[in-house]
């Protein structure tokens with residue numbers, strides 16, 4: 001388990017709990033998005049042998065780690081539960097067993113401490129990750145969300161006013177990264193290793209650019225299959241060239257769709273969030289696009305790009321401020337339009 005804390009003054013804080021997938025992540029965040037303390041129990045090693053997340057293994061690990069991770073975060077932050085403004089917890093989308101563990105823990109802790117508990121949409125948490133540690137996003141904003149579970153473009157009028165413009169019809173880009181990593185024998189999660197290897201290869205293969213020039217929806221399963229066929233037919237191909245050509249295909253599609261979306265719906269900021277937003281190649285390509293269009297690029301600090309508790313706490317603040325009753329039922333297929 002890893003932890004970290006900063007020295008910001010402890011004021012009114014929300015404890016954010018994230019267990020939708022393979023990390024048990026908890027953080028204390030103030031109303032301005034400053035992260036007071038955080039802890040993550042990563043399950044990456046548990047799932048490495050499977051080349052993806054094994055749901056049953058994930059929920060068992062969450063059960064084991066959730067209370068120690070909360071305790072570590074609260075101790076680092078130096079707060080008592082009864083001093084919190086609320087407990088915020090991911091209620092979807094995600095793996096049902098994993099969501100239930102987080103929600104049960106959050107509800108029990110909040111009841112014991114006598115504070116409110118709010119359910120949070122994981123996708124909205126990612127959107128808010130770009131404002132962690134300092135406010136960056138200017139509205140209206142265009143959002144590219146690229147994670148293991150989702151690839152979508154949305155327009156944000158305000159943090160809670162979101163219009164979906166396009167999404168993947170099949171695999172997410174993160175999923176494609178993970179599957180390509182598996183084909184190349186690089187382990188899980190695939191994103192960081194594929195990116196690293198890609199930097200040493202050349203974009204010489206010319207994989208397809210799915211749905212390029214066709215609206216704002218995405219598709220990555222054809223690209224994934226093209227990589228699979230190529231590897232089967234070229235057993236001696238340099239892995240680095242396969243990785244570099246795959247990354248180039250992903251980037252070209254992602255950046256072209258952002259450009260089209262910004263042309264159609266002018267925005268002050270382009271917000272790139274989700275696990276794949278940790279990609280240095282994507283960060284650089286998005287910066288280039290924004291420079292050419294005169295749009296501000298908003299990226300979450302690297303450590304808040306992949307799943308974390310801080311983004312859930314910040315989205316929890318939106319829920320608390322809206323004063324609308326927050327649903328707490330797990331919703332594995334929760335859509336980004338739903339609070």
Ligand code: KG4
Pocket residue numbers: 021146147148149150173174175177178189190191192195274275276277278279280305306307
């Ligand atoms: O947002 P996230 O942590 O979890 C979901 O909500 O799905 O995203 C996980 C995904 C994985 O597919 C992982 O391979 C990808 O993010 N990822 C990356 C990088 N770091 C993580 N993809 C590309 N480059 C990276 N550096």
Ligand code: ZN
Pocket residue numbers: 122126147148274275306307
């Ligand atoms: Zn996520």
